[in-house]
Amino acid sequence: MHIDYITPNDWSIIEDGWNPNNVKSSESLMALGNGAMGQRANFEEDYSGATFQGSYIGGVYYPDKTRVGWWKNGYPEYFAKVLNAPSWIGIKVIVNGESLDLHTCKEVKDFRRELDMKAGVLYRSFKAILQNDVEIAVKATRFLSMEMDEVGAIKYEVTPINVDATISYEPYLDSGITNEDSNWDDKFWNTLEVSENDDMAFITAHTMKTEFHVCTMMQNKLFIDGDEITLSRKRSQKTTTYVGHEYETDVTKGDTFAIQKIGGYVSSLNHDKGGLVAVATDVLNKATDLGYDALLASQKEAWAKTWEMSDITIEGDTKAQQGIRFNIFHLNQTYTGQDSRLNIGPKGFTGEKYGGSTYWDTEAYCIPFYMATKDQSVARQLLTYRYNQLDKAIENAQKLGFTNGAALYPMVTMNGEECHNEWEITFEEIHRNGSMVYAIYNYERYTGDTSYIPEMGLEVIIGVARFWRQRATFSKAKNAYVILGVTGPNEYENNVNNNWFTNYIAKWCLEYAFEQAELLRDTAKEDWSRISGKTHLSYDEMLSWRSTAEQMYFPYSEENGVYLQQDGFLDKELITVADLPKSNRPINQKWSWDRILRSPYIKQADTLQGFYFFEDHFTEEQLEKHFDFYEPFTVHESSLSPCVHAIQAAKLGRMDQAYEFYLRTSRLDLDDYNKEVEEGLHITSMAGTWQSVVEGFGGMRVKNDTLSFDTKIPNAWTAYSFKVNFRGQILKVDVSKNETHFTLVSGEGLQIIVNGEKREVLPA
Structure with a gap:
């Protein structure tokens, strides 16, 4: 049973009445910060x-x-x-x-x-x-x-x-x-x-x-x-x-x-x-x-x-409105983008859990929020943070036996050095390395800023590509490259072979590295000379990246028509969450780790995380098939889980389910779903809450350098609105039951796509 003592209110978090049992929870919920410091x-x-x-x-x-x-x-x-x-x-x-x-x-x-x-x-x-x-x-x-x-x-x-x-x-x-x-x-x-x-x-x-x-x-x-x-x-x-x-x-x-x-x-x-x-x-x-x-x-x-820039308004649903503003508020007071030495810890300034350190959450979930609600320089600071720690990432990889400038970004860090001490995470949850490159791609795709890659980004991309090239093993039996002994985003599966998401993001990184390096070689000779000289990169090495990517192995079930989360997933006893007794939940508190590892239960989006990152690589029919296969096994015991599923449920038109996921992510801390809010808030997943409205219900995407929208509205809402800063032009989106209205708040004119049709929005 989650807590329910916070009074619903559009703009405030209110605790009425004295109850000593609520003191620690309220210390978290009402924590203050200003980007440079914070306090419970x-x-x-x-x-x-x-x-x-x-x-x-x-x-x-x-x-x-x-x-x-x-x-x-x-x-x-x-x-x-x-x-x-x-x-x-x-x-x-x-x-x-x-x-x-x-x-x-x-x-x-x-x-x-x-x-x-x-x-x-x-x-x-x-x-x-x-x-x-x-x-x-x-x-x-x-x-x-x-x-x-x-x-x-x-x-x-x-x-x-x-x-x-x-x-x-x-x-x-x-x-x-x-x-x-x-x-x-x-x-x-x-x-x-x-x-x-x-x-x-x-x-x-x-x-x-x-x-x-x-x-x-x-x-x-x-x-x-x-x-x-x-x-x-x-x-x-x-x-x-x-x-x-x-x-x-x-x-x-x-x-x-x-x-x-x-x-x-x-x-x-x-x-x-x-x-x-x-x-x-x-x-x-x-x-x-x-x-x-x-x-x-x-x-x-x-x-x-x-x-003025970051607010999302929701009409007709006070708890939903309170939830989204609570998330946006804590994101804004945790990170302001003023200092590239700082980043976004999973607990922000609200507690000590996770060491207060930086995770892959920043690249996977947070950057879209800061790109769209701030000036693009704020998101660029987050990318600069990782560039400044590239030497440490190379050092981290060297400690594990990698060579030639291969870079492994840490799972948890303050200064670029790995400081997570659980082997199944530190050594195996290597998909985080791909998120470093995905964030660079996502930043350029959204902002149109092509200067970051030649200035800093390509060096990061090269280091990560070298890691994937060395981490992949050629299997004669499969006649393909495999990646063995990993933990995917689903941390309820350790030391598995060929986690689909890990293999897919590795393949994508290798292809993207080849494309970006070749583009620079052909169009910016001076930058290419500087970077290739510094990294000792040859065209033959670039070709080896492409060759490895082309031969990457992906486990697949012909019977189910889906990519398998990893080798052997179908060997499990496939009992859905709906058939799991409620007395067994949450399994991370009720079951032994051995039992969890042998179960089919998924902590957060794993295969579906790949479908979220690389949505345009797959058809909607493929998404639907994979969503229907994996979501029933997902226990959503990670704060990062409901937001991804909300976005995908909305894309599939399953608005009741999307709304349920939205409430779960937006009020995760306010209603203390995980029974741990007194330890601090889940700051990085709050960015996913913003995404579940803007990308989920708003259907916002970037397609061929153009903002695209496919808007939907939950039954419980009468209207909602948000603003995005797209390449220096500020667009306001108002969605009601009957129509969607676009207003150009700042800018000279913006081409957008609405439900597949091109439209031009001119200044008001």
């Missing part, structure tokens, strides 16, 4: 109940030593982890000598927490009766500035309700923090200095091993009923990892005592590590000169601009 929605005041503390800085990580039961050659030595960073949000609240702690209060009333997605602001309010019988009303407002991405702001207000009260605030910084997912309970941070300057305070610390230096900062202002007051510090508390400034005053019943706290991080990623306190001082001065109200106003403006 932890309380500012002390809380002694169950909580998952989490603040994160983009690009700051620690190589936690791998922990495995039995070491194998080729294992990565470290698992890079996003670090729980020093906390700047804390404010101890004491009323008549009693600490405010919702876990120990006599009573909590009118509790409400709201994430305003329209403005990127977190609100919380409640009334509490403390152990000393003082009743107070509390309001807390928090945001991470999208304009000043090193800065966050808090406004915290306490009003005594039943008596006059002496209230003290102790805003603080704390670097004595740990990660919940530490392998060996290592010390991740070393605190160098705790300092203060008037109403400012700083903690300078560095990460162990990776030597990222970070200065955590704060500055505070105090108010009574909206008027700023000056209070001398009652005390300053300092330890080797903590600094707090205590302010105390008498507050008349009904009056409001407020603190405005500006905080955040500056780091050696962007500044000289020796001058971080000076930089932090400048940043705080700039932020406080602007003031809390101006920072909040600029926050609302920044988000209005973001939503």
Whole structure:
């Protein structure tokens, strides 16, 4: 049974009523980010109940030593982890000598927490009766500035309700923090200095091993009923990892005592590590000169601009509307495209699971969202991230015995080095390598930017092609090239031979590499000379790629008329999910791994992932046959599964099924389908949710350099709309029950295809 305490609302995620069992889940759901840093929605005041503390800085990580039961050659030595960073949000609240702690209060009333997605602001309010019988009303407002991405702001207000009260605030910084997912309970941070300057305070610390230096900062202002007051510090508390400034005053019943706290991080990623306190001082001065109200106003403006382009509207279905905006909101606050050193972790800034690292999800699912809703430079940054890690990809392949510049991109990474420590993933889930090349192809196809491949992309393509050429084995028995010992996208099948998706993307990569290299050789002599010289690429090697591709083996069932997911798939006991007792679900929690591996059950789209990537290689009849064969065995126990199936069900005109998949992907976290939302959100699959509307219901494709649409609408909706930026022209698509309307918001004129017919959209 999934949770159902979030109030349906078009623009907000709302929790009404106090339930301590929801604290960790809401901390994930209402997490904040601005591309450079993020934090779970932890309380500012002390809380002694169950909580998952989490603040994160983009690009700051620690190589936690791998922990495995039995070491194998080729294992990565470290698992890079996003670090729980020093906390700047804390404010101890004491009323008549009693600490405010919702876990120990006599009573909590009118509790409400709201994430305003329209403005990127977190609100919380409640009334509490403390152990000393003082009743107070509390309001807390928090945001991470999208304009000043090193800065966050808090406004915290306490009003005594039943008596006059002496209230003290102790805003603080704390670097004595740990990660919940530490392998060996290592010390991740070393605190160098705790300092203060008037109403400012700083903690300078560095990460162990990776030597990222970070200065955590704060500055505070105090108010009574909206008027700023000056209070001398009652005390300053300092330890080797903590600094707090205590302010105390008498507050008349009904009056409001407020603190405005500006905080955040500056780091050696962007500044000289020796001058971080000076930089932090400048940043705080700039932020406080602007003031809390101006920072909040600029926050609302920044988000209005973001939503102007990326919003999807849905009429007639509040839960669907809330779901899609929730997904779009978290995508936008996780990655902004400002820094090519950063990428999109599966949990974003909402938790520590998966190490916070980069997966193939970025290339397979996320890039389309950023291409269509931002300027193309944002998606180009994601491709640049992988180009900058090509040397590490070559090194990863060398560790496994590959030669001649073959590149194997990691399954999980922070810096390009493989840091996943499960052998069936690290060594075998090699299809991810193909996604690196598919993303380049997809980027050029959509944006029309032909400069990336000669500048950077071809070197990546060559490295990946060399990997596939060496990884394929010629089978005399089959008179074809086979790829042995792999794990496909379906991670419920390990160490299989000839996974169809892996073989198909390998074949495609080899063909694409030949085409792109030959095109450059024939049309851009200077670029060709530079790249072929750097990579020592010969035409004979290119011909070997094409020859391997032409002879690639694919398992096929004549009886069923489908490509088989891998050799031996039909040897399994083919019982569909519909005939599997519900008490057995989810199988990853109820079954042994041995039983899962021998079952026909599919975690996520595998063969169908190939039909999604390479849709135009197959007929609709082939898609239908494969969908009907594989979907009944799919348990959808991956967050990346429902979106692909939603797109394909919509293409096949199965709108009820497509809508069901859409709700599953859009509300995966909001309704906690996987019973794990307290660990963090599924950020990368959120891009798939966007695709399920735009590519699924909107039917958007790029065909022969032209945008094409085949629009459909779920029965539950009365209308929906979205915008896409296609090659610098912004097109708005409005779909209702009776018609589809296209508006060119920006641009000089756009040729599109609608239901197979060419149409020109002119400026409004």
